[in-house]
Amino acid sequence: MSAExxxxxFVETMSEYQWARDAAGLAPSTLDRLVKPVIEVCDFYGxxxxxxxxxEVDRYFAGPGRRAQSTIRGKLTxxxxxxxxxxxxxxxxxxRRFGAMVESPIDPFNRPRHRGDFGLxxxxxxxxxxxxxxxxxxxxxxxxxxxxxxxDYVMSKIAYISGVRAAELxxxxxxxxxxxxxxxxxxxxxGKGARGSGPRQREAYLFQEGRELLxxxxxxxxxxxxxDPEHPSAPLFPSERLPKxxxxxxxxxxxxxxxxxxxxxxxxxxxxxxTGPVQELFPHLLRHACATHSYERGMTLWEVQKVLGxxxxxxxxxxxxxxxxEPEHANLAANARAAQRLVMxxxxxx
Numbered sequence: 085m086s087a088e089x090x091x092x093x094f095v096e097t098m099s100e101y102q103w104a105r106d107a108a109g110l111a112p113s114t115l116d117r118l119v120k121p122v123i124e125v126c127d128f129y130g131x132x133x134x135x136x137x138x139x140e141v142d143r144y145f146a147g148p149g150r151r152a153q154s155t156i157r158g159k160l161t162x163x164x165x166x167x168x169x170x171x172x173x174x175x176x177x178x179x180r181r182f183g184a185m186v187e188s189p190i191d192p193f194n195r196p197r198h199r200g201d202f203g204l205x206x207x208x209x210x211x212x213x214x215x216x217x218x219x220x221x222x223x224x225x226x227x228x229x230x231x232x233x234x235x236d237y238v239m240s241k242i243a244y245i246s247g248v249r250a251a252e253l254x255x256x257x258x259x260x261x262x263x264x265x266x267x268x269x270x271x272x273x274x275g276k277g278a279r280g281s282g283p284r285q286r287e288a289y290l291f292q293e294g295r296e297l298l299x300x301x302x303x304x305x306x307x308x309x310x311x312d313p314e315h316p317s318a319p320l321f322p323s324e325r326l327p328k329x330x331x332x333x334x335x336x337x338x339x340x341x342x343x344x345x346x347x348x349x350x351x352x353x354x355x356x357x358x359t360g361p362v363q364e365l366f367p368h369l370l371r372h373a374c375a376t377h378s379y380e381r382g383m384t385l386w387e388v389q390k391v392l393g394x395x396x397x398x399x400x401x402x403x404x405x406x407x408x409x410e411p412e413h414a415n416l417a418a419n420a421r422a423a424q425r426l427v428m429x430x431x432x433x434x
Contacts, residue, residue: 090182094132098122101169121159122166133170134184141189157196164190206406207373210380212360217241219357231308232324236349238301239321239341243367245294247374247392248273250343250367252288258306259316261298268295271320275393286393311338343367375403 102115125144126133141163145156167188170178175186208216220237227233243253252273260272270287290298307313309322319340347366354365375388383391389400
């Protein structure tokens with residue numbers, strides 16, 4: 085068999101792999117990302133996958149400054165997943181046709197070691213968050229662009245109160261706010277799909293503090309941006325910069341702020357107003373803070389799961405790894421009950 089035959093068979097296996105994962109329900113964008121790392125490494129060496137060795141993969145991904153560790157972990161995991169498919173379905177055929185053994189180049193020595201989200205995210209304390217937002221709000225009147233500063237502040241605090249993801253919050257439109265739902269109103273977000281099923285709409289909670297804050301923003305601030313704030317498709321948090329030629333096109337709505345901008349503004353605000361051992365905030369840490377602080381204030385695990393929009397409680401538990409309601413408090417309460425029982429027993433013996 086020629087090298088062209090091997091290359092052609094490689095392309096066929098990639099297509100089969102994507103079809104298999106498509107049948108399993110993965111989103112089209114996810115299917116593309118599954119195979120890109122395999123193609124990347126194979127193109128670099130000019131080899132088909134079953135000719136790759138662990139040493140070649142090590143050389144490609146090793147070295148300081150090339151990629152973020154999370155990126156490397158993701159690519160290695162995807163390569164390993166493709167080889168699991170290859171070994172299961174095509175190992176025999178590849179051995180017969182090309183005389184090669186199918187064995188993943190991701191071995192026990194270079195396989196990523198992780199625990200779900202690759203680390204413990206410890207959010208600031210409740211007091212630190214309270215001080216952070218209080219200091220930020222006190223500075224809003226002195227901001228160079230007050231309406232933008234107010235937008236950034238409200239967006240960040242709504243993310244903290246409601247526990248929504250950055251992409252979810254950036255996608256909220258004026259028509260997605262339903263003040264009449266529940267006790268304090270809710271808003272619709274396109275949530276993250278489970279097991280590659282694609283976005284799923286869900287209701288996010290405002291609670292009393294979020295309702296009052298968002299009402300103030302919609303009534304006093306949102307109308308200062310250069311689009312139609314009453315258009316149902318207008319973004320709740322618009323960009324201050326309109327596309328070129330918007331006046332000529334008579335576009336009624338502005339583009340929404342994007343997650344990267346949200347991350348940047350939150351980083352700048354935390355550098356200015358956040359105090360304590362946690363030095364930097366990012367959107368997903370606000371989500372962890374929402375979960376942890378809600379649990380500490382008395383919400384049950386099921387209620388926190390509902391707020392975050394998780395399908396499984398086991399996912400929610402990982403967000404509560406740094407909650408301060410256990411086990412110290414439980415241990416103190418147990419000791420107090422034991423001491424009380426001991427006193428009662430002694431009284432009964434007299």
